[in-house]
Amino acid sequence: MQAVANQPLIERYRRFLPVSERTPVITLKEGSTPLIRARRLEHRLEEEAGVRLEVHLKVEGANPTGSFKDRGMTMALSKAVEEGTEGVICASTGNTSASAAAYAAKAGVPCFVVIPDGNIAMGKLAQAVMHGARVLAIRGNFDRALEMVVRISERIGMTLVNSLNPYRIDGQKSAAWEIADDLGDAPDYHFIPVGNAGNITAYWAGYRIYREAGLSRSLPKMMGFQAAGAAPIVEGAPVADPKTIATAIKIGNPASWKKAVAARDESGGVIEKVTDDEILEAYRLLAALEGVFCEPASAASVAGLLKLSRARRLAAGARLACTLTGHGLKDPERAITFAGEPVRLEADFDAVLKEVARP
Numbered sequence: 001m002q003a004v005a006n007q008p009l010i011e012r013y014r015r016f017l018p019v020s021e022r023t024p025v026i027t028l029k030e031g032s033t034p035l036i037r038a039r040r041l042e043h044r045l046e047e048e049a050g051v052r053l054e055v056h057l058k059v060e061g062a063n064p065t066g067s068f069k070d071r072g073m074t075m076a077l078s079k080a081v082e083e084g085t086e087g088v089i090c091a092s093t094g095n096t097s098a099s100a101a102a103y104a105a106k107a108g109v110p111c112f113v114v115i116p117d118g119n120i121a122m123g124k125l126a127q128a129v130m131h132g133a134r135v136l137a138i139r140g141n142f143d144r145a146l147e148m149v150v151r152i153s154e155r156i157g158m159t160l161v162n163s164l165n166p167y168r169i170d171g172q173k174s175a176a177w178e179i180a181d182d183l184g185d186a187p188d189y190h191f192i193p194v195g196n197a198g199n200i201t202a203y204w205a206g207y208r209i210y211r212e213a214g215l216s217r218s219l220p221k222m223m224g225f226q227a228a229g230a231a232p233i234v235e236g237a238p239v240a241d242p243k244t245i246a247t248a249i250k251i252g253n254p255a256s257w258k259k260a261v262a263a264r265d266e267s268g269g270v271i272e273k274v275t276d277d278e279i280l281e282a283y284r285l286l287a288a289l290e291g292v293f294c295e296p297a298s299a300a301s302v303a304g305l306l307k308l309s310r311a312r313r314l315a316a317g318a319r320l321a322c323t324l325t326g327h328g329l330k331d332p333e334r335a336i337t338f339a340g341e342p343v344r345l346e347a348d349f350d351a352v353l354k355e356v357a358r359p
């Protein structure tokens with residue numbers, strides 16, 4: 001299928017989505033994000049493990065609000081408006097609220113978001129409030145917030161726009177279609193961070209739909225990665241008090257748990273965990289080697305790649321895609337804390353020259 005610049009994903013993939021002529025398309029021109037070949041990362045992996053891989057990065061931070069959530073939100077808001085919604089509500093670790101708030105603003109409908117107080121990157125909170133959402137920060141974690149908004153949406157008939165909303169998953173399938181369009185087929189492996197597990201569910205469904213439609217020949221192994229302190233699927237039990245620096249995947253009881261397990265098992269893939277240190281290493285490598293600044297949670301996919309490559313668990317010559325779910329500028333404080341402050345100098349030519357000429 002032809003990529004058409006500046007086309008909303010609902011138009012680009014209309015034939016695969018539950019929309020009709022009556023559906024008002026609420027769009028900020030999301031999707032059609034870059035798929036970037038990661039050659040310097042490939043060399044690094046080969047040096048370390050002696051195995052050559054073909055690595056592609058799906059840069060979802062290039063979406064309008066800076067994360068893949070926009071793919072689902074254009075569908076969720078379009079269908080909500082078609083169905084005459086009075087307002088939308090979500091729980092969020094940050095990016096869902098940023099996206100819901102923007103698309104609700106575009107649609108002209110009220111938006112309510114419930115977030116875990118103090119556990120949201122500042123950029124995401126800034127987006128939600130700027131777009132005019134009513135932001136309720138609770139003294140509790142994401143899982144509590146989600147329970148509450150599900151009950152509220154049932155009680156007062158507001159549209160829930162968490163990934164329990166099936167239109168969110170429909171829209172998010174489009175990332176798999178774009179990758180297959182760009183590569184001419186599905187990759188051998190697809191690496192992805194897992195939080196509430198909606199995205200791994202959507203990618204797997206998307207790849208299957210494309211193969212059934214004859215637009216790709218193969219299916220990838222789905223390789224999901226949770227943060228070690230928030231790895232309920234890996235541990236096989238909910239985590240009451242999840243802990244990780246990767247706040248976007250700090251989730252103890254994923255809504256799409258069973259579907260994620262099905263994606264893993266049907267595809268012959270894995271769902272494993274990576275430590276915060278492994279996540280931060282991948283976060284820095286992506287920025288320094290590839291020029292791609294993603295948020296820490298996004299780097300979990302590449303942390304998983306580094307881990308499996310070093311353990312020589314990937315077939316030589318394999319082609320793989322890694323989803324980088326959100327933009328690094330969402331949380332600049334994290335980057336500065338981790339990578340360090342600039343060198344501070346007097347405004348003196350010789351002092352600056354000395355630093356630049358330093359061997």
Ligand SMILES: *Cc1c(COP(=O)(O)O)cnc(C)c1O
Pocket residue numbers: 067068069095096163193194195196197198199200248249295297298325326327
């Ligand atoms: C939402 C989000 C995730 C997790 O996606 P799920 O669908 O909940 O598994 C990962 N990274 C970022 C940046 C996110 O915003």
